[in-house]
Amino acid sequence: xxxxxxxxxxxxxxxxxxxxxxxxxxxxxxxxxxxxxxxxxxxxxxxxxxxxxxxxxxxxxxxxxxxxxxxxxxxxxxxxxxxxxxxxxxxxxxxxxxxxxxxxxxxxxxxxxxxxxxxxxxxxxxxxxxxxxxxxxxxxxxxxxxxxxxxxxxxxxxxxxxxxxxxxxxxxxxxxxxxxxxxxxxxxxxxxxxxxxxxxxxxxxxxxxxxxxxxxxxxxxxxxxxxxxxxxxxxxxxxxxxxxxxxxxxxxxxxxxxxxxxxxxxxxxxxxxxxxxxxxx
Ligand code: SIN
Numbered sequence: 001x002x003x004x005x006x007x008x009x010x011x012x013x014x015x016x017x018x019x020x021x022x023x024x025x026x027x028x029x030x031x032x033x034x035x036x037x038x039x040x041x042x043x044x045x046x047x048x049x050x051x052x053x054x055x056x057x058x059x060x061x062x063x064x065x066x067x068x069x070x071x072x073x074x075x076x077x078x079x080x081x082x083x084x085x086x087x088x089x090x091x092x093x094x095x096x097x098x099x100x101x102x103x104x105x106x107x108x109x110x111x112x113x114x115x116x117x118x119x120x121x122x123x124x125x126x127x128x129x130x131x132x133x134x135x136x137x138x139x140x141x142x143x144x145x146x147x148x149x150x151x152x153x154x155x156x157x158x159x160x161x162x163x164x165x166x167x168x169x170x171x172x173x174x175x176x177x178x179x180x181x182x183x184x185x186x187x188x189x190x191x192x193x194x195x196x197x198x199x200x201x202x203x204x205x206x207x208x209x210x211x212x213x214x215x216x217x218x219x220x221x222x223x224x225x226x227x228x229x230x231x232x233x234x235x236x237x238x239x240x241x242x243x244x245x246x247x248x249x250x251x252x253x254x255x256x257x258x259x260x261x262x263x264x265x266x267x268x269x270x271x272x273x274x275x276x277x278x279x280x281x
Pocket of ligand 1: 118
C-alpha cells in the first residue's frame with residue numbers, strides 16, 4: 001500500500017492526495033482511499049504524474065465506464081476515451097477544444113446521464129492565466145436562504161448543449177449528428193449525491209435558461225441569483241496548474257470553469273477522461 005497524505009485545498013471542498021504514483025501499479029487499498037477522498041472532498045488533486053494516455057485511461061476506468069465525447073473531432077487519435085483541450089494548431093488543424101469550458105458548467109449535465117466525474121491531466125500550461133475554478137455545490141446549496149430553498153424545492157431546470165453552443169464564438173458549430181445526440185434534458189435543481197446522500201445545487205450558467213412551470217422572466221431571475229450565489233469566494237477553489245497535475249472532480253457536486261489566458265503567447269494542452277454517471281435524482 002502506498003503511504004499517502006491528505007492536504008485540504010479549500011474550506012468548501014478539494015483535497016490533494018500526496019504520495020500516489022499512477023505510473024506504478026495502484027493497489028486496491030490505495031485506490032479505495034482515493035475513492036473515499038473523492039466522495040468526501042468532491043475534488044482530488046494528484047501532482048507530479050508522468051503517465052501515458054493508456055495509464056490515464058486505465059486509472060479512470062477504475063471509477064466506472066468512460067464516455068466517448070460527442071465532440072469527436074477532438075478525441076485523441078488511438079485513444080477515443082481522451083478528449084483533448086488545446087489551443088495548438090497542427091498542420092492547419094485545431095488539435096483540441098480551443099476554449100475548454102470558459103462558462104460555469106458540470107461535465108455532460110446536458111445528457112440524460114451526466115458524468116460522475118472527470119480526470120483532467122495537465123500536459124502544458126501557460127505561465128499566467130488558464131487556471132480552473134471549481135465551485136463546491138454542496139456548500140453552495142447549504143448557503144442558500146430558506147426563502148430560495150423553498151422556491152427551488154421539487155423543481156427541475158432544463159440543460160441544453162445547443163443553447164450553450166449558440167453562445168460560443170471560437171468553436172465550429174455542432175453538426176446535425178451532434179445536435180441529435182444532445183437534445184435538452186431536465187434535472188432536479190437540488191441533486192442528491194448517490195453515494196453520500198448529501199444534496200447539491202445542480203444548475204449551470206452554461207446550459208440552464210429555463211425552469212419548467214415557471215414564467216421565463218421569473219426563471220431567468222432565479223437562475224441568475226443561483227449562479228451569482230454559487231460562485232462566491234466561500235465556495236470556489238482556484239487551481240493554478242502545473243504540468244503533471246491530475247484533478248479528478250465529482251461532477252455531481254462541483255461545477256467548474258477554465259479562465260482565459262493569452263492564446264497568442266502560450267500553449268495550454270490538457271487531456272480529459274470523463275466517467276459515466278447515473279440519472280440525477
Ligand atoms: C473542462 O471544462 O472540462 C476543462 C476545464 C479546463 O480546461 O480547465
